[in-house]
Amino acid sequence: MYKALTAILAVVIAAPVWAQMTPLGTWNSIDDKTGQPKAEIQIVDKDGALSGRVVKSLQPSSEPLCTECTDDRKNQPKIGMEIIRGGKQAEGGDVWEGGKILDPENGKEYRATFTPIEGGKELQVRGFIGPFFRTQVWKRVP
Template sequence: MKRKALITAAVLGGWVVSAMAQMTPEGLWRNVDDKTGEAKAEIRIAAGANGVLHGRIEKTLVSSGEPLCTECTDDRKGQPKLGLEIIRGAQKSATDTLWEGGRILDPENGKEYTLRLTPLEGGKKLQVRGYIGPFYRTQVWTRVE
């Protein structure tokens, strides 16, 4: 009886840890084109030093024309879009489900936005919101299993 209880507790504990681990922006995400609704790219978000997040384009799913970030104005200018770091500096806020304070780059137009990331639906989706002043643009990315 004790053994069965221990096994049950271990399984349930594993589910809880797995679910909690998913409530983070870390992982592989698929974004969609705002205009067409088609899957556009896969972005890998990972934590670096002190839990600061960064994200790179790991895979492109549609041809977007120019393979280089010609519109970028910083150190990413002229760099290949594949492998390009588009998320920099996001940190976990005081709330458990919000990461902010970083920047996100749109490699199509070279614009950089203040960033906020919020996991949704138990971590299956990620709300990605970029701000310029009072204006913002929001996308919902889907976790790639």
């Protein structure tokens, strides 16, 4: 009886830690030029894969629509736009791969990986085009 209660208590206490070591949650993307928070991105599990939407802009934008997008997001509002599509946890790892991320400022879509770091307080977002990549570190919104 006590062993079962102890096991249940351990799971309840550890659950928030497990939740922190995933890309799921709300993140502040960081502007490459200024180092300041640019937008809030909410990442959820959608049918077993990642889906991330811009939920709030933290900087003034000259263009509220994604005029540079070339797919179904063309001329759609950046706020509410799904910028992360796909991405599943690599077997035995702390990285989510196989997804894509869109930069709504230039309309380019990149292959992407997502890796929680710093105990889940930060998210390393790496976008690839061919052999080239760009890495950003996003901050979890408390």
